[in-house]
Amino acid sequence: MFDNLSNKLDRAIKTLKGQGSISEINVAATIKEIRRALVDADVNYKVAKEVTDKIKDAAMGRDVLTAVSPGQLMVKIVYDELTELMGGEKKDIVIKGDPAVILLSGLQGSGKTTFAGKLASYVKKQGRNTLLVACDVYRPAAIDQLKVLGEQIGVEVYSEVGNKNPVEISRNAIDYARKNGKKVVIIDTAGRLAVDEQMMREIEAVKSAINPSETLFVVDSMTGQDAVNTAKTFNDRLNFDGVVLTKLDGDSRGGAALSIRAVVEKPIKFISTGEKMDALDLFYPDRMAQRILG
């Protein structure tokens, strides 16, 4: 798959060479091909344009047109640029405080509760005594779902049936964690099907009450353009620390990773690749660059 774009670019550049005139305009044709490939991979058009402008500058400085395999060199430049734009290195979460508190945000259906379980399992495997907190005060089913996951992975779940105040629940949960030797508290909050003011106010209030060492925004990678808009709205209100991209086991090419990173300028920290509790990976920008290039 990685070769596809390379071959395409090779052909495009060879055709251009055949025409005799090698100029900036010819590079522009190749750049257009790259932009199309990015948009095909679900990268937001505006971001694809910004990215390809950068690639163009990088290519102009590298004598692409005189290279033996211009397509391959071009792909290498694109790959390096995408990797860099997505943060270069992987970034782990910050676990700090006693207990360390991790707050999860995101829309309903994004995979937030599933990720809460996965993260708890990941943190537990590092030898940390962990507490999951069910803070969705609207959907009792969400509390039950978290309890089932907690049982599966052997992590206690804190909830307060009947209490409709997420700030109180999360404060009480942190007290409970302190008294019971829990070192990491993971709070699953209520999501809704679309962004709404009440949800935002609520999660803002939770965040300022508990001062988490890490606030993560969970988003479905299959939602394309919407993923970027939702990320922006949540970031404007919450100033989160990192992003979790879910459902990457589907056929999405992962362009959302690049778009979100470019628009909110926050690192993607985890990817979720299935419904099972071990289907979690750290985010590696170079692997995602490869996936986007297809």
Ligand code: GDP
């Ligand atoms: P929440 O409403 O944000 O808490 O979302 P859930 O955790 O309940 O997930 C919504 C649906 O997506 C459930 O059916 C999950 O099993 C499923 N799901 C969550 N994460 C993934 C993933 O990474 N891959 C796939 N294929 N399904 C997922």
